Amino acid sequence: MHGVLLLDKALGLSSNQALQRAKWLLRADKAGHTGTLDPLASGLLPLCFGAATKFSQLQLDADKVYAATLRLGVRTSSGDAEGEVLERRPVACTPGQVQQVLARFLGPISQVPPMHSALKHQGRALYEYARAGLEVERAPRSVTIHALELLALHLHSPEPTLGLRVRCSKGTYIRTLAEDIGAALGCGAHLAALRRERSGGLVLERSLTLEQLEALPEGERLQALLPVEALLDGHERVTLDGDNAARFLTGLRRRGPWPQAERVAVYAEQDAQHALGQGPQPAPLLGSAHIQGGELIPGRLLSPIEIQQIQLQNQP
Structure with missing residues (x-):
């Protein structure tokens, strides 16, 4: 499968x-x-x-896209709704101040990974130390917030909340972003709900x-x-004939009139599949690659058996 x-x-x-x-x-x-x-x-x-x-x-x-709900005015030990309440503060900010603060978090930012995370320290996940009541020093890391869309804002309700859609780079901790936004607003916050919408x-x-x-x-x-x-979305497509397809699958580089490309999805021509021991089928994926100096350099490759199994799986 x-x-x-x-x-x-x-x-x-x-x-x-x-x-x-x-x-x-x-x-x-x-x-x-x-x-x-x-x-x-x-x-x-x-x-x-x-x-x-x-x-x-x-x-x-x-990059990932998340819909996040921040509970304003309450800080917790874990940065989310599961932790113990550490502090409660009044929420006195205005919608204009919220917009100004959000603008400060766009682009490259530095984050300190939360203790309640799966990041490893000396072979153990940080959350294991956190559950034992231990604090481990964590180096800040650089991430990028590409977009922050304000979805909802309830500043005067009994439980003030802020709804955001976040488009961010890999490695972004949304609970840390929630805590940092709360700190910048002067009232504190924790992540109350999170839903991933895109990867x-x-x-x-x-x-x-x-x-x-x-x-x-x-x-x-x-x-x-x-x-x-479906995992190769955004890759350039290169199609190889029978001889080149078979050689590429053995890990050999191929030369051709291709422009430079970092992300390439490589396919075999329809009539090339006889060289792979198959009957007439739609052009199969061979693997990933990148192109440098006119050379198609293999990355992750499928095996001939996997290609054949995929073709059988796709038959009506």
Whole structure:
């Protein structure tokens, strides 16, 4: 089984629990996710099966879009709704001040990773130290906030909140962003809710919940998978003839009249598939590459067996 399942992960489930459930429903052997979502977060969790796992790093590195709700006036020990309340402050800011503060967080910013995170220190996750009441020094890291869209603002309600849509680079901690925005507003804040809407070119609108996947007849669940090349969104396309396709699959560089490109998806011509031991099928994906100095340099490659299995899987 090869492909990508866009899962709408429910609240309360860990990413691994969601993966194992989907793996069981699809009767899959090899599977992995493309970056965790906390149990208190919901939304898009792309799951990779079979050959798609070779390209999962592309989603780890991709920009993300989140819808976040910040609870203003309350700081917690974990930076989210799960932690103990550390401090309560009145919320005295105005909508204009909120807009001014949000503008300060656009572009490259520095973040200190939260203690309640899976980041490792001496082989242990930081959240393990946090649960033991220990604080570990963390080096700040640079991330980029590409866009901050104000979705809702309730400054005068009994529980003031701020709703944001955040488009950010990989490695951005939204709970840290929430705390930093709260500090800049002078009232403190924590992350009350988080939903991932996009990862690279993959969008939540095309996703399924585990309940929806389970409700499908078992014979139709495979149709819920996107093809492996869904992970190569934004890549330049290069198509090779039979001899070059076979050589490329062995890891050899190919020369051609191609412009420089960092991200390339490589396919075999339709009539080239006889060289791969297959009958007439749509042009198959061979793998990823980059182009430098007129050379097509292999990256992650599918095996001939994987290519054949994908072609069989895609037959009506």
